Amino acid sequence: MKMTTRALSRRALLRGAGVALGLPLLDAMVPILPTSRRARAQSAPAAKPLRLLVWTFPDGVRMNAWTPTATGANYTTPPILKPLDPFKSKMNVISGLANTPASVVSGDVFAGSHARATGAMLTQVPLVFTSGTNFKAGVSFDQIIANDLKVRVPSLRLPSLELGAVYAGATGNCEDGFSCAYLTNLAWSSPTTFLPKETNPKAVFDRLITGGLPTGGGTTNPPPPPSGDPTPSAAAKALAYRKSVLDLVAADTRSLAAKLGKADKAKLGDYLDSVNELERRVTAMSTSTPGPTTPSPTTPMTPAVASSCAAISTPKDGTYLGRDRTKNVYGYSELIATMNDLIAMAFTCDLTRVVTFMAEIPLNTQTNFSFLGVNSSNYHNDISHHGGDPAKLDAIQNVNTFYATQFAYLLDKLAKATDVDGSPVLDNCAIIFTSEFGDGDNHFHYDLPVVVAGRAGGAFATGRHIAYASTPDRGTGAIETARRADKPLANLYISIMQAFGLDVTTFGTVDGTTPYGTGPLAELRG
């Protein structure tokens, strides 16, 4: 069954995701799972816990210090990727991928190029030109995976986590009339709903530990007691109250909405979606959900994993700090490291399996890289627009290498942590390390810098430089806006979705009708 290019309605998906106890999962409610595959999921032993992470840094890369010259398994590591060398055998460098939907624009080819590149990065659709409230992209592929996990592994604490190291508003004109929504967010749960990022480490930590951390020897939360049991545990009671309260709120919302006009109804309908989603999570946290169509729960946490989780979730200095916009309590690299710690914790404790992280925001003028010895009071214009100046190119390379070092820190943690199935966490990961452009001066949406770290549970063969041919003409205008023959970034996403077990063969579009990604990257296969 093919994924259509029409974005999935989040509401349609959520309605089907077991809102009330005992609701069977009907075919129509789970459009992306064909019957045969669902049957496999029910009868197969617990599958490998695959984990998706997209880790981005902005404004492009000095490509001749990033792209290896040789292809295949024996490439010399280029300077920027040197910090990732310890993990060379566990990752692939992929070159020549294009983000053609991002190149669709009417008018000036440079107008909004960062916003288009970022907004289309995980959605792979052309964006609606606006800086008002009517912005529109598509469902991002990480959310397609997250929605599937809601059905297959409903006990996950969080369907997905959206993180950032830099605060940025998401409304108004950020770039040539394109909304900030496109520039400052990666994940979209519906074409018109981006998922706001958390940039406060304490808030992230609090969300991750709400309800307690997994303990060894069983499922994470005891079920609510059968009625009449005089001594239900505190956790069970809390869940029961939450369920009753949310039930009442949902009923209240429906009865209020019934009397209202169209626009008000839609507004309350969105609220109801959120209430239903929260209720779904609460229901899933109690393991007494009855019914033959309930998918198997996640592999119970073993003591070894529980202790790995406990170890990785203890913050370095005893506490995670709240981060107020008015005060930089963390230095920049310290903050990235802290967010990396939280990602490692979220994966190791199996609290979520889908994370997106923006280490900075494109077009940033916020972060001063003088701590790297780089002379820049304005990163974006001062150095990423190098104009061929050797000093600026060196500066860009310096900044790119900084991000690679931060990323390597996370890979190290993931390689050393034990996942719920006994493998190193990194083995089960598919992690995309990338920026929205290759060369930050010309802003082209092809020949993108992409590293994919992790073996995706064995679905990917690693340790290579996979190079796809990129159309040599680096011109603008007709080349930029025409459909290109370069290998779509969307195909990488199809590879990842398929590794997660989704029956997906197309993703994204350039013209609104024809699929853009039309299959997985065969070369990645393990």
Add this chain to the structure above:
Amino acid sequence: MQALPALLAAAGFAGCTGHIEFDDPAPGSGPRNTNPTPGGSPNGSPNGSPMPTPASLNPGRVVAHRLNNVEYDNTIRDLVGLDLKPSRTYGFPDDAYIDGFDNNADALTVPPLLLEKLETATDAIVTAALATDKSNAAVRARIMTCTPTASSEAACATQILSAFATRAYRRPVTADEVAGHAQLIGVAKSLGDGFEQGIAAGLRAILLSPRFLFRVEGNPGAGKTATLDDYELASRLSYFLWSSMPDASLFEVAAAGGLRDSATIAAQARRLLADSRSAALMDNLAGEWLGARELAVKEVTVPGVTFDDALRTAVAAEPSAFLGELFHGGHAVKELLGADFMFVNARLASHYGLSGAGALGGQSTLTRIAVSDSRRASGVLSQANTLTVTSMRDRTSPTRRGKWVSESLLCLVVPAPPPMIPPLDTQPTSTPMTARDRLAQHRAKGSSCAACHELIDPIGFGLEHFDAVGLWRDTDGGATIDATGVLPGTGAPFDGAASLAAVVAGDPRFLDCVVKKLMTYALGRTLVTAPPAGSPLDDRVVLSDIAGKLGSSDGRFDRLVELIVTSPAMTTRTGEEGGP
């Protein structure tokens, strides 16, 4: 000038038409490459469409309006009696800014992340409200108005929950509406808990209800317009002037049907404005319209200036205190740009170089003083907040200042720059150059840039005697400052800040702009001032009515508040079809 638009279009620079327009572009209209006729009256019709007559006035409607973070915090404070500031404690995601304000009903949604945090916050609020320690006695007693006996539990539960819901939902509540909540006592019992836990659960359900979280207004039906009911009007009044729920007194007036009458509405507005809770209005206007929120987090690295927390706090507080006096002291709108009073503490006075700063003592709150230095007599245009927030981190930006004045005080639409402009060259030069000289050099790099810059920059040049933290300077870069310029559109000349302030204050576009800004904030929706052909909604009617009445009266801020709260856009609503 007339030839330039065509040149620009030919050069393919869709982003800058070389002409500043007087109305907001329609959303989603794409890159602008049309050439509207220059000039035109601000509330007239630059696009040629005739203004509708007052008889056909359409007040528009505001969609179900979620309490934004500030409103949520204030409402919890007033409803429960504890100032917990939950939106900050639990890190609610930031609200979206539309038209400069974060209370736009269309933009306010409840994503799953926010609901998660609301749930956590609600737990904490209810636990704190019902706490039995002595210091919390009044707060608890306000909610727990009866003690149940074995036979009266259901009745007591209904009493407590309907009283709380009436206040939380900002309208009288029927027993039906809390029947489900009262049944939570039964759920509590089945879990081995008691009456108290059942009530707590009921309170949580009330605080998570959309009837609390949203301000919902009734639907008159498609094609019809109706007056809001008293409770809806009371909420509009209190959320405009207090960013919070109505108080008991306003509820009583609403319950008695008093808000049917304009005179009563105006009187209540005066009462609410005089109340200390109107500080929310001043803080929000100062924060969002005058840039103080941005100032609070802006990087400032001007050599020789210690922009520490104490100074930053004082600078950010000045516009709010100033607005407070303007609204409460019966001042005219034009005093925003020219007043004989200002607000300082010792630190801020010292920053401004005012004599007698020491006499203000060490307090951090600002005190009103008479303006002794005539260079500080231009209202917000001579305040450090405005001058700093419109600068780069270490130097002035006449372009940014010109843009801010054009957009925030004249409501002009300044087109975005074309993409990929090279940065301004800030390297030291052998001949002394002011910022104005450097900008001239920068503009010379591309003739397409000059058209917009010639309109935007001059206002900024008028303010060039104030450096990047608002301190006076006679020279810049070793050269004499030329602070002359003309206003875009009218060509009215000025020389320096005081003269600029006078020219802007006297421009009819200024009054119209202040009316528009305050109306946008009061309503919580985008005002339609460039309606597409056939659009039923045209807010120019109500705006020009208010501006006209304001202009022909004393022109005071408090008069403007009265005109807004009694206007049909505030008191009536058009309907729409029922939904599916």
